[in-house]
Amino acid sequence: MDSDLEPISRRSTAAIIADRIRSAIMRGTFPPGTQLGEVDLAARLGVSRGPLREAMQRLVAEGLLRSERHRGLFVRDLEAADVRDVYTARTAVERAAALLLLAEPDRAPAVARLTTAIAAMEAAAAAGDAVALADADHEFHAELVAASGSPRLHRMSRTLLVETRMCLAALQQNPPPPESLLAEHRVLRDALEQGDAERMTTVLEAHMADAVARILDVTLVEPPESVDGALPA
Amino acid sequence: MDSDLEPISRRSTAAIIADRIRSAIMRGTFPPGTQLGEVDLAARLGVSRGPLREAMQRLVAEGLLRSERHRGLFVRDLEAADVRDVYTARTAVERAAALLLLAEPDRAPAVARLTTAIAAMEAAAAAGDAVALADADHEFHAELVAASGSPRLHRMSRTLLVETRMCLAALQQNPPPPESLLAEHRVLRDALEQGDAERMTTVLEAHMADAVARILDVTLVEPPESVDGALPA
């Protein structure tokens, strides 16, 4: 353990608050569109408004919150275009991470971590626990990017994975078929293990495309339908 | 002009401050490693410490600043590993943006914007103005990603381009040969115009690899040189 004997709090409180709110958004505690009142949140977290505002700005920079001046902070609601955008960005990041990983000589530890995540997915699928399955899926991709050793890809990936969870939480129904999901992840791991870059990228892109299709097929709520050109002056 | 008759300030002041400091870092006004005192900065910008701290947290989230608790905020200094990381991330982002752009039917406006940037590069090269050349280079890649229409790729790209400028500013010497730089950018534009995805990605990756080599060849200051394994207990 290297987390012992550290000063009680090395991380800034703003970072802690940001983490807390981020996971709350991820878990669906704050559904998209909800307004986050500062005094309420500050009181609930036991901090003052100063650090809380700093944390909020951090989340705004990540694109998880949307700030309207003198109006308040709102959880960004993702539209169909956003779902596609999240997954194109994820594809770019994870593809790069996978290629970075494939260039490394010793991929055994990374493979082991992915295998662990897959095992968690299997257990969740067997138990029929959709939330745990999503957690394990999340962890798989997080480990994939983390193992690449690229701090920037890792940072981007974290935000993108949170947004992915926001999409999934918004439409909790629509059960993803666990067996095909598991099969895809196993193929990804095997491709990494065998150093097959072609297969890896191909499957990864298909995996992402599948996810987008699965999400958008059920919730084709193409957003406001504003008829711009038809408005008289 | 659509920037007229807007409320005097729609953007939050924290965002404005962040932009100001970001460009200051980019321009090399704050070299890597310098400490940014809050009271000093706040006084110089004419704001209080509250909004300034919010802006700082935003920049920390972007990875441009490093925060040490009770110590202060420092401009992150980029090491050799960071240079490589910035460029791998840039490759991932710009490749995805280019592919997105290639999938679009009408690429004429994007091509036009890239041509404008190339013209600016040509002018700067002719005048021997290295700063203007870097500006135009920056603009070329920013336009490339912006034209893709992906908000997330765009946001990532902005930070990465700032970090690129930090690398370049740190080692202002080492003149990049303008003619080859121009040639590479022209090839990128032509590939986009002709819809040649294969050529596009290949040249883009080579372009990035070239940049890394150019930067690291001169400043091979592999940082601390800590000899881990040789230390006696």
Add this chain to the structure above:
DNA sequence: CCACGTAGGATTGTCAACAATCCGCGTCTG
């Protein structure tokens, strides 16, 4: 002469109060 402990100065972290702005509702007028 070196190591330890301590005081000083400066900087960051946090807080509570003040000022500016916006939304909803009631009222008034054409």
Add this chain to the structure above:
DNA sequence: CAGACGCGGATTGTTGACAATCCTACGTGG
């Protein structure tokens, strides 16, 4: 009766001051 105007409540934006922490320099003891 419909629309516009104005007011009250609530929320955000900003400010200044207070408290906690850290680095530097100095003095002391071994």
